[in-house]
Amino acid sequence: MALQDSEKIIDITHLHKKFTLENSNELTVLNDINLSVKKGEFICIVGGSGCGKSTLLRTIAGLDLEFEGNVAVSGKDINGPSKTRGLVFQEARLFPWMTVQQNVEFALDGVPKAEKKRRAKEILELVHLSDFAKSYPKELSGGMAQRANIARALVDNPPVLLLDEPFGALDAFTKIQLQDELLAIQEQEGTTMVMVTHDIEEAVYLADRVVVLSNRPGQIKDIIDIDISRPRHRNDQYFVLKKKKIFNYFFEEKEIEEDYVI
Numbered sequence: 001m002a003l004q005d006s007e008k009i010i011d012i013t014h015l016h017k018k019f020t021l022e023n024s025n026e027l028t029v030l031n032d033i034n035l036s037v038k039k040g041e042f043i044c045i046v047g048g049s050g051c052g053k054s055t056l057l058r059t060i061a062g063l064d065l066e067f068e069g070n071v072a073v074s075g076k077d078i079n080g081p082s083k084t085r086g087l088v089f090q091e092a093r094l095f096p097w098m099t100v101q102q103n104v105e106f107a108l109d110g111v112p113k114a115e116k117k118r119r120a121k122e123i124l125e126l127v128h129l130s131d132f133a134k135s136y137p138k139e140l141s142g143g144m145a146q147r148a149n150i151a152r153a154l155v156d157n158p159p160v161l162l163l164d165e166p167f168g169a170l171d172a173f174t175k176i177q178l179q180d181e182l183l184a185i186q187e188q189e190g191t192t193m194v195m196v197t198h199d200i201e202e203a204v205y206l207a208d209r210v211v212v213l214s215n216r217p218g219q220i221k222d223i224i225d226i227d228i229s230r231p232r233h234r235n236d237q238y239f240v241l242k243k244k245k246i247f248n249y250f251f252e253e254k255e256i257e258e259d260y261v262i
C-alpha cells in the first residue's frame with residue numbers, strides 16, 4: 001500500500017539497528033526496516049522472542065537514537081521521546097504512592113489543576129475505571145492496573161500510542177475485554193496504534209495490518225492486510241485463514257495422521 005506523504009504519521013525508511021555488547025561484539029537487531037503507518041491505523045507487530053520488536057518500538061518512541069536510517073513522526077525526524085507518542089509497556093509502571101487519579105494527572109505536565117482533574121476523570125471513564133480513581137495501585141487487579149496505565153498514556157491525547165505486549169500478563173477474559181476497549185478508544189479518539197504482541201489471534205483481531213518480523217536480525221517478512229470489517233469474529237473462516245497465514249510464517253504445519261481419532 002503506497003501512502004501519500006500527507007497520509008503518513010510514522011515513516012520508517014532503511015532502519016538498521018545494532019547494539020555493541022559488553023565484549024565489544026556487535027549484535028545486529030533490525031535490518032532494513034521500511035514501514036509507513038497511516039493516521040488512525042492500527043498496526044500489530046509479531047515476531048519471535050528476541051527478534052527486535054521492543055527495539056523497534058523503543059526506536060519509534062525516541063528512547064534510543066543510535067540507529068541508521070530514518071524514523072519520522074508527523075513529517076519530523078525523531079530526536080527523543082515526545083508527548084506526541086504515548087507508551088504502554090507489559091507491566092503497568094504506576095507510582096505506588098499515588099492514587100489512580102493522581103497517576104493519570106501526573107502525565108499532564110503544565111496543565112492547570114482543575115483542567116487536569118477534568119481530563120483525568122474523562123479518560124478514567126473511557127477505560128471504565130472511574131470507580132477506582134481513588135484507589136492505590138496495590139489495590140487494583142492486573143487488568144485494572146493496565147487500564148490505568150493506558151489511561152495515563154492517553155490522557156494527553158497523543159496522536160500515536162505505542163504498546164509493547166500490553167496484555168501479555170493478563171488472563172484470557174480480561175485480555176479480550178481490554179482489546180475491545182482499546183478498539184473503542186481508537187474509534188473515539190482516532191489514535192494511531194502500533195502494538196507489539198506475541199499473540200497472533202490478538203493481532204488479527206485488532207490490526208488493520210500485521211507486520212511479520214523474521215528472527216533476529218528482525219527484517220519485515222510480510223505485511224498482511226486484515227481486511228475484515230469490525231466487529232470481528234474469531235471463529236469466522238476468513239479470520240481463521242488470516243491467523244493461519246501468519247502462523248505459518250513461524251511454525252510448520254503438522255499433518256494430522258489419518259488414524260488420529262478425537
Ligand SMILES: Nc1ncnc2c1ncn2[C@@H]1O[C@H](COP(=O)(O)OP(=O)(O)OP(=O)(O)O)[C@@H](O)[C@H]1O
Pocket residue numbers: 019020021027029047048049050051052053054055056216
Ligand atoms: N540495550 C541492549 N544492549 C544490548 N543488546 C540488547 C539491548 N536491548 C536489546 N538487546 C538485544 O536485542 C535483541 C532484540 O531485543 P528486543 O527486546 O527488541 O526483542 P523482542 O523481539 O522484543 O523480544 P521479546 O519478544 O522477548 O520481548 C535481543 O537479542 C536482545 O538481547
Ligand SMILES: [Mg+2]
Pocket residue numbers: 053054055164
Ligand atoms: Mg520485547
